[in-house]
Amino acid sequence: MSDTHTVVLVEGVSDKSAIEALAERHGRNLAAEGISVVAMGGATNIGTYVGRFGPAGRGLRLAGLCDVGEEGDFRRSLERAGLGCDLGRSDLEALGFFVCVADLEDELIRALGTAAVERVVAAEGELSSFRTLQKQPAWRGSPTHDQLRRFMGSGGGRKIRYSGLLVAALDLDRVPRPLDLLLAHLSTSRTR
Numbered sequence: 001m002s003d004t005h006t007v008v009l010v011e012g013v014s015d016k017s018a019i020e021a022l023a024e025r026h027g028r029n030l031a032a033e034g035i036s037v038v039a040m041g042g043a044t045n046i047g048t049y050v051g052r053f054g055p056a057g058r059g060l061r062l063a064g065l066c067d068v069g070e071e072g073d074f075r076r077s078l079e080r081a082g083l084g085c086d087l088g089r090s091d092l093e094a095l096g097f098f099v100c101v102a103d104l105e106d107e108l109i110r111a112l113g114t115a116a117v118e119r120v121v122a123a124e125g126e127l128s129s130f131r132t133l134q135k136q137p138a139w140r141g142s143p144t145h146d147q148l149r150r151f152m153g154s155g156g157g158r159k160i161r162y163s164g165l166l167v168a169a170l171d172l173d174r175v176p177r178p179l180d181l182l183l184a185h186l187s188t189s190r191t192r
Contacts, residue, residue: 003034004034004035004036004060005034005035005060005061006034006035006036006060006061006062006063006186007035007036007037007038007049007053007060007061007062007063008030008035008036008037008038008062008063008064008065008182008186009038009040009046009049009050009053009062009063009064009065010037010038010039010040010064010065010066011039011040011042011043011065011066011067011070012039012040012041012042012159012160013039013160014104014105014159014160014162014163015039015065015104015163016037016038016039017160017163017164018104018108018163018164018166018167018179019037019065019179019182019183020037020164021163021164021167021168022167022170022175022179022183023183023186025167025168025170025172026172026183028183030186033186035186038053043066043067043070043073043074044070044073046064046066046070046073046074046077047073047076047077047080050062050077050078050080050081050083051081054081054083055081055082055083056081056082061096062083062095062096062097063095063096063097063182063185063186064096064097064098065097065098065099065100065104065178065179065182066097066098066099066100067099067100067102067103067104068099068100068101068102068103069102069103071089071092071099074092074097074099075087075092078092078095078097083095093181096182096185096186098177098178098179098181098182098185099178100176100178103149104163104176104178104179105148105149105152105153105159105162105163105166106145106149107176107177107178107179108163108166108167108170108176109145109148109149109152109166110145110176111170111174111175111176112166112169112170112174114144114145114148116169117148117166117169118130118144118148119169120162120165120166120169121148121151121162123165124161124162124165129151129155130147130148130151133147133150133151133154134147167179
């Protein structure tokens, strides 16, 4: 990280994988640009990482991506670090922190559409597993979108594996807003 000037703080490895896959699709190598994407192992760790890399730590430029349910954790930690007060969503975005509604998987499924996501699942040889989930009493009759979100969140490492695959399947004109804005924000770091 000695050449790093920007650190992107994300909740987990699936977020990191999606951001790196999207950057690669745009022909970018974030590490070569001095940008490090750091999976924090959960949003509640944001304070530690802002302290380590932000103004009181290494003084690096910060950015990030979080789920809507963790927006408060991010906001409070950025405020404690002196990066603003009473931060609203637009303030977070001005700082380079973007919020997924409800989470990254939700954003990607919505951007691709359920039929395209099912094709990705089929290509991975897991369509029968997904169909089994759809037949479970708790999920029977639920919208396919919700079933796919649950499917992505179940099974060891499925979120991590599918985040990059879903980004690879995206039409670059339909990139979810938080990912698109984050990557655009990181482009401005190249000119600073």
